[in-house]
Each structure stands twice: as C-alpha cells, then as structure tokens.
Amino acid sequence: MLITEQRRQDEPASSSWLRQRPERHRDPLEVMESISEIMRYCRGQEIYGRGEPAEYWYRVISGAARTCAVQADGRRRIVELLLPGDFFGFTPRDRNAFDVEAVVEDTVVARYARCRAETLAASDSGLGQRIREIAFEALLRSQARMLMLGQITARKKVGLFVAELARRSPDGAGETVDLPMSRYDIADYLALSVETVSRALTGLRQCGAIALASAHQVRIIDWSALKEASDDSERD
Amino acid sequence: MLITEQRRQDEPASSSWLRQRPERHRDPLEVMESISEIMRYCRGQEIYGRGEPAEYWYRVISGAARTCAVQADGRRRIVELLLPGDFFGFTPRDRNAFDVEAVVEDTVVARYARCRAETLAASDSGLGQRIREIAFEALLRSQARMLMLGQITARKKVGLFVAELARRSPDGAGETVDLPMSRYDIADYLALSVETVSRALTGLRQCGAIALASAHQVRIIDWSALKEASDDSERD
DNA sequence: CGCAAAGTTGACGCGTGTCAACACCGGTGG
DNA sequence: CCACCGGTGTTGACACGCGTCAACTTTGCG
Numbered sequence: 001m002l003i004t005e006q007r008r009q010d011e012p013a014s015s016s017w018l019r020q021r022p023e024r025h026r027d028p029l030e031v032m033e034s035i036s037e038i039m040r041y042c043r044g045q046e047i048y049g050r051g052e053p054a055e056y057w058y059r060v061i062s063g064a065a066r067t068c069a070v071q072a073d074g075r076r077r078i079v080e081l082l083l084p085g086d087f088f089g090f091t092p093r094d095r096n097a098f099d100v101e102a103v104v105e106d107t108v109v110a111r112y113a114r115c116r117a118e119t120l121a122a123s124d125s126g127l128g129q130r131i132r133e134i135a136f137e138a139l140l141r142s143q144a145r146m147l148m149l150g151q152i153t154a155r156k157k158v159g160l161f162v163a164e165l166a167r168r169s170p171d172g173a174g175e176t177v178d179l180p181m182s183r184y185d186i187a188d189y190l191a192l193s194v195e196t197v198s199r200a201l202t203g204l205r206q207c208g209a210i211a212l213a214s215a216h217q218v219r220i221i222d223w224s225a226l227k228e229a230s231d232d233s234e235r236d
Numbered sequence: 237m238l239i240t241e242q243r244r245q246d247e248p249a250s251s252s253w254l255r256q257r258p259e260r261h262r263d264p265l266e267v268m269e270s271i272s273e274i275m276r277y278c279r280g281q282e283i284y285g286r287g288e289p290a291e292y293w294y295r296v297i298s299g300a301a302r303t304c305a306v307q308a309d310g311r312r313r314i315v316e317l318l319l320p321g322d323f324f325g326f327t328p329r330d331r332n333a334f335d336v337e338a339v340v341e342d343t344v345v346a347r348y349a350r351c352r353a354e355t356l357a358a359s360d361s362g363l364g365q366r367i368r369e370i371a372f373e374a375l376l377r378s379q380a381r382m383l384m385l386g387q388i389t390a391r392k393k394v395g396l397f398v399a400e401l402a403r404r405s406p407d408g409a410g411e412t413v414d415l416p417m418s419r420y421d422i423a424d425y426l427a428l429s430v431e432t433v434s435r436a437l438t439g440l441r442q443c444g445a446i447a448l449a450s451a452h453q454v455r456i457i458d459w460s461a462l463k464e465a466s467d468d469s470e471r472d
Numbered sequence: 473c474g475c476a477a478a479g480t481t482g483a484c485g486c487g488t489g490t491c492a493a494c495a496c497c498g499g500t501g502g
Numbered sequence: 503c504c505a506c507c508g509g510t511g512t513t514g515a516c517a518c519g520c521g522t523c524a525a526c527t528t529t530g531c532g
Contacts, residue, residue: 069383072464077386079379092372097379118365125358132357132364135371136328142378143315143333147305149385150313150427152489154520183479191386193521198480215479215529228308388521390488419511429489434512451496451511479528487520495512502505 028126032117036110041065041102047109048089054096056111058089063107064180066189068099078189080142081181083168087134089114104180149191157190158200159229162210162218179216204229264362268353272346277301277338283345284325290332292347294325299343300416302425304335314425316378317417319404323370325350340416385427393426394436395462398446398454415452 038061041047047058047065060082067080067088079098082088089111091097102109121128148160166177179186187194204210209225210218220226274297277283283294283301296318303316303324315334318324325347327333338345357364384396402413415422423430437454440446445461446454456462 071383077383079382090372090375092369092376097376122361128364129354132368132371133328135368135375136326139326139371139375139378140328140333142375146315146382146385147307147313149382196520432488
C-alpha cells in the first residue's frame, strides 16, 4: 500500500502527512524525521541539478515537483511527477541523474542528508527495509507510467494521466482534480506536443468524459470513458 | 546452501557474474548466495505470474527474461528486458505486479526467498544498503528506458535500443550485438508495431548505421548515426 | 489598460498502425 | 529427397493521428 494518500495542502508543520502505520507499530520512517530539514521553493525553482553530488534524499511535503531531462534533440522530458508523500533523489551513483524543479509556488520538501540516513538505516533495520519498500514503490510507479506512455492515441494518454492524477489526488477518488502543471509540463510528461494535449482535453470534454471548470480544474464526469478513451464515436 | 548446478556458461570463477566491489571489501551480495536457488527455464516459460504471492527476489545469471503486461486493449507490453546481472521481482506489495517469462532457451536465474533475504539484510546492514542500491539502479534503468520510449520517430527508438543493448552486451561496446528476442518482443518493448520495427531496422541498414548478418545479429557500423538516427537524409 | 505568457483552434505534411501479400527458415512426414 | 507446414521476418498500399507552423483567444500581472 501507499504511504502517500494523505497529504493536504494545509497540513500543519508536524508530520501528520506521514501515514500512520496500522496501530501498534509506528512507521520506521519517523525516526528519519530527526534529521530532516524543511525546504521551501518557488515555482520553477531548481531543487537540485543534474550532475551535482547526490547528498540528500527528499520527500515532497506539499506542492509538486518535476524530474526533468533534456534529450539530444533539445526536447525537455519530464521523467517523474512528484506529489506530496513521494520520495526522490534516489540514485545508485554519487551524482544526480536529472534536474528536479518545483512545479507550484511554495512547494515544501523535506530533505535528509544521505549519509546520515544511511547511518540510521544501518542501525535500524526496520528503517532500511522501509526505504527499500519505498524504492520499490518508485520503481512500480515508473513502470506504470511506462504503460501510460506506450498508449497509441494521445487521448488515451491524457485520459490515463488525468485518471491517475485523480486517484492520487488529496480527496482520493474525488471527482474534481486540479492539474498543478502547465500544458507544456503535461506535454513533456506524456511525450506529446502542447497542441495535442490541448486537443485531447477538448476531445475528452466533447466526449462527455470530463468538464473543464478552468484550465487547471478538471471535473471527471464519465470515469470509464476517461480510461477507455478510444471509442472514437462522438463529435459534438 | 543448495546450489546444485552452477550456471554452465563458461564461467571460470565461482561467482564471476557477481560484480566485484572495489578493493578490500567483498560485495555484500555474496552473503545472499547462501540462500540462492538456481533455476533453469525454457524459452517462453513463465518464471512467475502476475498476482502470485511475491515470495522471491531473482537475478538473471544467463539468458534473458522479459517483464510483460497486457493492457486494456489486449496489447502486450514488455515493461523490462532483464539481462544477466539484473535483479527482478522487486515489488512493494505482497503480490507480483507483472508476468515474467524467459526469453531464450536455457535461461538461468538465481532466486532468493524474500523473507530469508530480508532477514539477512536486517542483520547485515551492508547487504541492506546494497539491495537499496540495486533498487535505485533498477529505477534509473526504468527512467532511462522511458526517455527511449518518448522518442518521436521509430528509427530513433530502435537505434537507441540497439545502442543500449550493445552497451550492456557481454563484450562491453563490441561492434556486433545479438538480439535475443523476436521482432514482436522488440515491438512490444518499444511500443511499436512489428512492421515498423522491421522497417526501422532496414532503414538503419540503408543509412549505413548497422549491418544485419542474420535477423538477430546486428553489426554496428556508424555509432553516431545509430544514436542520432533522425537525419532523414539518405534513401539508398 | 497593456503586455506577455499560456491556452486553444485550424491547416497541412508525414510517420506509423493496419491490412495484406510474400519471402525465409526449421521441422515433420511422406 | 521433396512437399508441406507454421512461425517469423520483410515489404507494399493506404488511412489516420500527431507534430509543426500559424493565428487567435484567454489569462495573469504590473
């Protein structure tokens, strides 16, 4: 199960965003809070850069962040979208492989000095296991995302993206989702052009799958139409 | 305990496939060999299935394996291509998320009972750290693969695929690579159709980037043309 | 009010999926 | 030995969806 699920923008500074484990055992992660530093970033601000020494592990507290890469042809690609509860900064080397930037204003992040965290994990095997589990979750997320990327039609990609965002959004499977990112971000995330993302969204709207309150507020109307958005039927 | 048949590939040293760590310290993974069981699979045979209890971690000794998923529209997708040295079976839940099958005949795999491995890691923090590191590597591989998937043209996807396979192939960056898998596998791996894969390969051949000895033997001629295969110049 | 960034919509060319036909290869049985 | 067969790989024809370029509208901010 996921640890996440819990975050809300307006959580107080405590560690209430840390999902409590089932009753009698506390989450081993709590011991890592002793070395956490809270950082706050502006919209677009770099959290760390590619090639820098990987000195920290991070966790999103509130807001959102993106993992960016620039490929040979100059296109930017967004490798990961990081939401509250997500860890990042995991790398097998001693240098970071990608840039990470804040997506929204006042993105708050906890960071943990890597060497100190490793030391903690060495003496607390429960913590070590928990971090492995978190890494496995990140891997599974990445693989699930790959399936999304492999979709043929743009409408399916965008539909699955909105659905996933809704599933992970604060109120669980609520019907309204807000897209914290710009169309450009979505395009780079799904390996599409901005125009195609825009067209896919209006297409989903015309199909009756979603409604767009504002450009960043999506209300999901027909959940199944969203996910299986291939039925090229309607055209209002 | 109970390693019956060591992989018979002409490995001289007992665990030469185990990456030696720098100097004075042995790889912590070696202690995990005490609980390894060696398994052998036929071409196409299932190693484990989606939804089964995740009881083991695995490592490819020789041969190759693929992580498969079937998406809603019935298409098969290959999520991971597992080559010798790669670990798999990592999942945050208690059930496997995907199917894994052997790609080539006589694929040999070591498996480690998950609970026993966790116990070992709990008492040997070096091992725990090493496993985290391996999980981070798997994550990085997955992310690198995503960048490959995000390429626009099929020729770039296939070119990068061949290049990566060459880089990871036994003889390092040798000039001849053999594709252990069928065109169908490549297609499902790159989210393309079989025909497009075939066309991309002949396109690369006509561009002078590669030569095809047989259908599964690729000789790399122009390395840069392979990677930046977008210059839509020649057409023999 | 005015400017710039972000988002939308249209027109058009090209790459890829699809369907189809064919070539190639290994195995089987007459 | 050859005929037959199924699986695999290649090539062609065609339609459609996406990228690109362009123009316009909307939003946000001073």
